[in-house]
Amino acid sequence: MTKYKIAILAGDGIGPEIMKEGVKVLKVIEERNDVEFEMIEAPFGAGAWFSEGSSFPEATKRLVDEADAVVKGPIGLNHEESKKIPVDQQPERGALLPMRKRLNTYANFRPVYLPKSLGHFSPLKPEVIGDGIDMIMVRELVGGLYFGEKETGINESGKRYVREVLEYDEDQIKNILHQGFKLAQNRKKVLHNIHKSNVLKSSVLWNEVLDDVATEYPDVEVVHTLVDAAATALCLNPGQFDVMVMENMFGDILSDQGGGILGSLGLMPSACLGENGKAYYEPSHGSAPDIAGKNIANPYSMIGSMAMMLEYSFGMVEEARNVWDAMQSVFAAGYSTADLSKPGSGVNMISTDVFGDKVVEHLRANA
Ligand code: IPM
Ligand code: MG
Numbered sequence: 001m002t003k004y005k006i007a008i009l010a011g012d013g014i015g016p017e018i019m020k021e022g023v024k025v026l027k028v029i030e031e032r033n034d035v036e037f038e039m040i041e042a043p044f045g046a047g048a049w050f051s052e053g054s055s056f057p058e059a060t061k062r063l064v065d066e067a068d069a070v071v072k073g074p075i076g077l078n079h080e081e082s083k084k085i086p087v088d089q090q091p092e093r094g095a096l097l098p099m100r101k102r103l104n105t106y107a108n109f110r111p112v113y114l115p116k117s118l119g120h121f122s123p124l125k126p127e128v129i130g131d132g133i134d135m136i137m138v139r140e141l142v143g144g145l146y147f148g149e150k151e152t153g154i155n156e157s158g159k160r161y162v163r164e165v166l167e168y169d170e171d172q173i174k175n176i177l178h179q180g181f182k183l184a185q186n187r188k189k190v191l192h193n194i195h196k197s198n199v200l201k202s203s204v205l206w207n208e209v210l211d212d213v214a215t216e217y218p219d220v221e222v223v224h225t226l227v228d229a230a231a232t233a234l235c236l237n238p239g240q241f242d243v244m245v246m247e248n249m250f251g252d253i254l255s256d257q258g259g260g261i262l263g264s265l266g267l268m269p270s271a272c273l274g275e276n277g278k279a280y281y282e283p284s285h286g287s288a289p290d291i292a293g294k295n296i297a298n299p300y301s302m303i304g305s306m307a308m309m310l311e312y313s314f315g316m317v318e319e320a321r322n323v324w325d326a327m328q329s330v331f332a333a334g335y336s337t338a339d340l341s342k343p344g345s346g347v348n349m350i351s352t353d354v355f356g357d358k359v360v361e362h363l364r365a366n367a
Contacts, residue, residue, distance in 0.1 A: 003036045004314060007067035007280075009044035009060065012091065013287025014297035014352075015073025021299035021356030022071065022306045025326075028363050029310065029319050040067070044099075045075030045091040045287075046082070055085070055094035064099060069313040070280035071306060072099075074287035081289070100142050103280060105272035106172065107179040108139040108251065109308070110284050112238075112258035114267070118331050120347070121263035121340045128236065135241040136183060137258060139251025140176040141272055143168050144202070146248050166202050168247070173209040179273075180245030181217040187242055192223045194230050194246035194254065206247065230254060234261055255284050264339040266298030271308040279313050281305035291338075295351045298337040300327055303359060326362035330355060 006026075010019040023039065030037045042060040049055040055075075064070050075091040076082065082090055114122055116132040148165030155161045184191040193210055195203035207224070214222055225233065227250045233240060234257055246254065259265035265285035273279045283301030291297055303323060311320035330336075334348050337355055341347035350358070 001034050001036055002314075003038060004068040005038045005040065005066065006309075007060075007063045007070040008039050008041045009064075009070065009072040010041065011073030011075040011287060012045045012047050012077060013074060013289040013292040015045070015075065015287055017293070017295060017352050018283070018297050018299040018302040019071070019073045021352060021359070022302040024356050024360055025303050025323060025363065026306055028360055029316070029323070033316065033319065035314070035316075044072065044095055046077045046085060048095070049085050049089055049091065055089050055091045056098055061102065064103065064280070068277070069309050070099075070103070071302075071309060072280055072282040073302065074283055074285060076287045076289075078289045097146060099280065100272065101147065103272070103274050103278040104142060105274040105278060105280060106140060106142045106175055107273045108141040109179075109183070109271045109273065110137040110139060110251070110255040110258065110268060111135070111270075111304075112137060112255070112262060112268070114262045115328065118328075120345060121267075121331075121336070122261060123263060124235065124238070124261055128238070130239045133238050133261060135238070135258075136187075136243050137251055137255050138176065138180045138183060138243060138245040139255060140168075140172070140246070140248045141251075142248075143172045144248035166200070166247075166249075168202055168205065170205065170209050173206050174213055176247075177210055177213045177245060178216075180243055181213060181220055184220045184243040185217060189219055190221045190223060190242050191217075192225055192230070192241055192244040194225055194227050194244050194250055196227050196250070198226060202247065227254070231257060234258070259285065264298060266301055266337065266339045267304075269301045269304030269308055271305065271312050273312060277313065279309070281309045281313075295353060296338040297352050298339050299352055299356055300337075303327060303356070322363060322366050323359070326359045326366060329362040329366075330358045333358075 010016040112135045114133040119129045145166045148167045151163045197203035259268040268284035270284045307320040307323035310316040335350045336347045341349035
């Protein structure tokens with residue numbers, strides 16, 4: 001029996017309710033495999049700030065350090081509520097970015113996937129979707145503007161100013177590019193390199209490093225695309241993309257657009273991977289405080305993030321596949337949560353917990 005310790009950080013807003021559905025799924029996996037999941041919940045995010053006085057409490061830090069994997073729900077509050085928390089303790093700056101740095105999860109994999117049969121979820125026309133949408137965005141996660149030096153003050157002309165630095169060294173770039181190339185090698189052997197080298201020096205260095213790294217992957221074709229052009233191409237011809245690699249900020253923006261072309265950010269799970277097995281798993285979207293507690297959020301992104309954990313952290317590739325298939329079966333049977341079942345869409349709307357129950361049913365049927 002293999003024992004895994006999983007830190008469960010439910011987070012804010014819809015976090016706890018979608019986490020609950022993910023945990024149901026993990027229990028099924030545990031029942032029928034020779035594994036034991038020790039799931040330990042810990043406070044993290046805005047809620048933790050209000051209850052513990054810290055958005056990333058010391059005990060939670062110790063837990064994520066010793067856990068075999070971490071699953072994390074979305075964090076954050078609406079704009080007004082956020083303002084009640086000191087700027088540096090707001091959960092994005094006070095908890096999420098410190099956790100990324102602490103675990104050094106530099107590689108963020110964000111699958112953007114919609115089979116042709118579910119094309120009606122997407123705002124794109126069937127002829128644009130073609131055979132379906134299937135790509136992975138590989139986002140650098142611990143460098144760039146997010147982590148560069150920041151300074152605010154009054155300049156010589158008496159004006160308020162701000163300075164934020166976009167900094168990468170060649171090793172950071174190399175590491176994420178290797179991840180992109182390896183993934184491309186295992187898929188269609190095409191790597192879309194997303195950059196802005198016509199303006200940013202950081203992209204010029206990025207591309208120089210890419211030329212070096214590319215020599216180790218002669219079987220992978222590199223396609224260079226400027227980030228702004230990539231944004232358009234995602235809407236006009238998403239089928240051209242398979243593996244896309246990019247720096248932190250570009251990845252933040254384009255991955256939300258990825259959710260947009262699928263029809264919902266609720267379809268965006270992610271894996272955040274570091275060295276030596278360090279990893280955490282989270283939906284790519286926010287905590288949607290406006291719909292929290294209503295049992296209408298889509299738990300797909302959370303359950304999908306757990307499927308990624310099964311694959312990447314525990315090597316349970318087949319069970320990960322079964323979880324994906326179970327979720328697709330729920331959709332195929334004509335059900336979805338509110339985000340994807342607009343009136344007239346022909347989709348039967350179900351609640352968060354019923355979605356989870358149906359995933360569990362399909363998963364059990366599929367043992
Ligand atoms: C994401 C989120 C985070 C980010 C926020 C919550 C800080 O938008 O994971 O994409 O910007 O990285
Ligand atoms: Mg984002």
